[in-house]
Amino acid sequence: MTFAIHGITVSRGIAIGRAVLVASSRVDVAHYFIAPEQIRAELRRLRQARDAVIEELERLRHEIPEDAPHEELGALLDVHLMLLQDEMLGAEVMQWITERRYNAEWALVTQMEIIARQFDEMQDPYLRERGADLEQVIERLIRQLKGAAVPLLEIASPPREAAAGPDEAQQVPLVLVAHDLSPADMLQFKKSVFTGFVTDVGGKTSHTAIVARSMDIPAVVGARSASHLVRQDDWVIIDGDAGVTIVDPSPIILAEYGFKQRQGELERGRLSRLRNTPARTLDGQPIELLANIEQPTDTAAALAVSAVGVGLFRTEFLFMGREGKLPDEEEQYAAYRQAVEGMHGLPVTIRTVDVGADKPLDDRRPDTHLNPALGLRAIRWSLSEPAMFLTQLRAILRAAAHGKVNLLIPMLAHGSEIRQSLELIAKARAQLDARALVHGPVRLGAMIEVPAAALSLRMFLRYFDFLSIGTNDLIQYTLAIDRADESVAHLFDQLHPAVLRLLADTIAEGARQGKPVSVCGEMAGDTGMTRLLIGLGLRAFSMHPSQILAVKQEVLRADAGKLTRWAEQVLASDEPAELMLAKL
Numbered sequence: 001m002t003f004a005i006h007g008i009t010v011s012r013g014i015a016i017g018r019a020v021l022v023a024s025s026r027v028d029v030a031h032y033f034i035a036p037e038q039i040r041a042e043l044r045r046l047r048q049a050r051d052a053v054i055e056e057l058e059r060l061r062h063e064i065p066e067d068a069p070h071e072e073l074g075a076l077l078d079v080h081l082m083l084l085q086d087e088m089l090g091a092e093v094m095q096w097i098t099e100r101r102y103n104a105e106w107a108l109v110t111q112m113e114i115i116a117r118q119f120d121e122m123q124d125p126y127l128r129e130r131g132a133d134l135e136q137v138i139e140r141l142i143r144q145l146k147g148a149a150v151p152l153l154e155i156a157s158p159p160r161e162a163a164a165g166p167d168e169a170q171q172v173p174l175v176l177v178a179h180d181l182s183p184a185d186m187l188q189f190k191k192s193v194f195t196g197f198v199t200d201v202g203g204k205t206s207h208t209a210i211v212a213r214s215m216d217i218p219a220v221v222g223a224r225s226a227s228h229l230v231r232q233d234d235w236v237i238i239d240g241d242a243g244v245t246i247v248d249p250s251p252i253i254l255a256e257y258g259f260k261q262r263q264g265e266l267e268r269g270r271l272s273r274l275r276n277t278p279a280r281t282l283d284g285q286p287i288e289l290l291a292n293i294e295q296p297t298d299t300a301a302a303l304a305v306s307a308v309g310v311g312l313f314r315t316e317f318l319f320m321g322r323e324g325k326l327p328d329e330e331e332q333y334a335a336y337r338q339a340v341e342g343m344h345g346l347p348v349t350i351r352t353v354d355v356g357a358d359k360p361l362d363d364r365r366p367d368t369h370l371n372p373a374l375g376l377r378a379i380r381w382s383l384s385e386p387a388m389f390l391t392q393l394r395a396i397l398r399a400a401a402h403g404k405v406n407l408l409i410p411m412l413a414h415g416s417e418i419r420q421s422l423e424l425i426a427k428a429r430a431q432l433d434a435r436a437l438v439h440g441p442v443r444l445g446a447m448i449e450v451p452a453a454a455l456s457l458r459m460f461l462r463y464f465d466f467l468s469i470g471t472n473d474l475i476q477y478t479l480a481i482d483r484a485d486e487s488v489a490h491l492f493d494q495l496h497p498a499v500l501r502l503l504a505d506t507i508a509e510g511a512r513q514g515k516p517v518s519v520c521g522e523m524a525g526d527t528g529m530t531r532l533l534i535g536l537g538l539r540a541f542s543m544h545p546s547q548i549l550a551v552k553q554e555v556l557r558a559d560a561g562k563l564t565r566w567a568e569q570v571l572a573s574d575e576p577a578e579l580m581l582a583k584l
C-alpha cells in the first residue's frame with residue numbers, strides 16, 4: 001500500500017530505490033558492501049558460522065544436565081536447529097550476499113527483520129513468540145561470525161570496481177533509511193552507493209543535513225517515524241524538493257516521479273553551462289561564489305563548478321568519529337596543505353575546529369549536558385584545550401606556506417576570547433620558528449554566529465581582516481531554536497526581522513570599514529535568498545559546491561541597484577516574509 005511520510009527537505013532532487021534500513025535492528029552489526037570476487041568467501045564464512053552453531057546446539061542438546069527440564073530445553077533447541085536449517089535463513093540470506101553484496105552480518109539482520117515482521121503479524125501467540133527464538137539464533141550466528149568481524153556499524157564504500165560493475169547489485173538503486181546518522185557516518189556515505197536518504201530526526205541546518213547536502217543526493221530529514229514505517233527492501237521515492245518520502249509507490253506514481261527525475265537531470269545539464277560564466281549581476285556587480293568543504297578532497301567538486309575559492313573548510317570532520325584520538329600536527333598539515341594545493345592558488349578559508357552540540361567528537365559518547373549548543377563548543381572548546389588548539393594552528397600556518405590561506409575562528413562572542421585566540425596564533429608561530437619550520441601569512445577572520453558578536457562589530461573589526469556570517473548558528477541563537485530539533489524546525493525563520501537586522505548591520509559595517517564580509521551558512525546556498533542578500537549588500541557567498549551554479553543563475557538575473565531599494569523595504573517591514581513572497 002502506498003503511503004507518504006513528511007519531513008524536512010535538505011537536499012533537492014528525486015531518488016527512487018530500494019530501502020536499506022540501517023541500525024534499525026536490535027542487533028548491532030557492521031554493514032558494508034563486498035566486492036564481487038569476495039562473494040564466494042563471504043558465503044563460505046556464513047556456511048562455516050552456521051555449521052559451527054549447529055554443532056554447538058547439537059552438543060548442547062546431548063549435554064542437557066540431569067536436573068534441567070529435559071523436554072522443554074530439548075524442544076527449544078530443536079526449534080533453533082530447525083530455524084537454522086530453514087530456507088528462509090539459508091537461501092534468502094545468501095541472496096542478499098550474492099545479489100546486493102551485503103556482508104554476511106548485514107544480510108542476516110536484513111533477513112531477520114523481514115522474518116520477524118512475519119512472526120509479529122501472526123495471530124497465534126505461540127508462533128508469534130518464535131520470533132524471539134529467531135533473534136537468538138541470529139545473534140548466535142553473528143557472534144560466531146564476529147570472530148573475524150569488522151568494526152561496529154560501519155558502512156563502507158563498495159570497492160571502486162564494484163561500483164562500476166554492471167551486475168545486479170549495481171542495477172538496484174539503494175536509498176538509506178535511518179533513525180539518525182552522525183555527521184561522521186555521513187562522511188562514510190559520501191563514498192557509498194546510496195542515491196538518497198531519509199532520517200527520522202534532524203533539522204534543516206543540522207550538521208547531518210549539511211553533510212547530506214554536500215553529498216548532492218536527494219535527502220529528507222526529520223521524517224519522524226520513517227525508520228519504523230519503511231521496511232527493509234521496500235521501494236521508496238525520496239522527493240527532496242517537497243521533503244516527502246513515498247513508500248511502496250504505485251506504478252502511476254513511480255512513472256510520475258521517474259518523469260520528474262529526468263526533468264531534474266535536464267535542469268542540471270542546463271545549469272552546468274553556466275560553469276564558466278562570470279558571476280555578475282545585470283548591473284555589473286561582481287559576486288564571489290565560494291565553496292564550503294568538509295574534506296580536502298572536496299576541492300575537486302569546488303573547482304568543477306568554478307568556485308573562486310573555499311569560503312569555509314569545516315575542519316572538525318578530521319577530528320570526528322576517531323574515538324577521541326585527535327589528528328596530530330602532521331596529519332592536519334597534510335590535510336590542509338592538500339586542500340590549499342587542490343585549489344591551485346585560489347584562497348582557502350580554514351575554520352578552526354568546531355566540535356560540540358550536534359557534532360560530538362565521539363558519536364558513542366554524545367554530549368549529555370542539558371544545552372550542548374550553549375556549552376563548550378567551537379572556540380570555547382579550543383581555548384579549553386590549548387595544546388590541541390596550538391597543534392591545529394601550527395598545522396594551518398604551515399599549510400599557509402603553500403597558498404592563500406584565511407584562518408577563521410568560529411563562535412566568538414567575547415573580547416577575551418578574541419585576545420586569547422590571537423595570543424595563541426602568535427604563540428603557534430613562535431613555536432614553528434623555534435623548530436625552524438616554514439609557515440605562511442594568513443588573513444584572520446571571525447565568524448559572526450552569536451548575536452552578541454553581531455551587536456559588537458566594531459570590537460571584531462578592530463582585530464580581524466574579514467568576517468564570515470554563520471547564519472545557521474546566528475539564527476539558532478537569535479531565535480532560540482535548536483537547529484537540530486525537527487520539532488521546532490518550523491520556527492527556524494531566515495526572514496525574521498531580528499535576523500535580517502543583524503545580517504544587514506554586519507554587512508554594512510564591514511563595507512564601511514572596507515573589510516570583506518561573506519555568508520557561509522546554508523542561507524548562502526538558498527536560491528530563494530540570493531536576491532535579498534545581494535540587496536542587503538552581500539558580495540561573497542559560500543556554499544556547498546552543488547549549490548553554486550543555481551545561485552549563479554540567480555545572480556545573473558539580479559539587478560543589484562533595484563534589489564538594494566527593495567531590501568530597504570524588506571528591512572523596514574514588520575513582516576518581511578510577506579514582502580519576500582511578493583518579490584520584485
Ligand code: PEP
Nearest residue numbers: 449470471472473520521
Ligand atoms: C553556521 O553556523 O552558519 C556555519 C556555517 O557553521 P556550522 O554550520 O558549521 O555550525
Ligand code: MG
Nearest residue numbers: 449470472473
Ligand atoms: Mg556555526
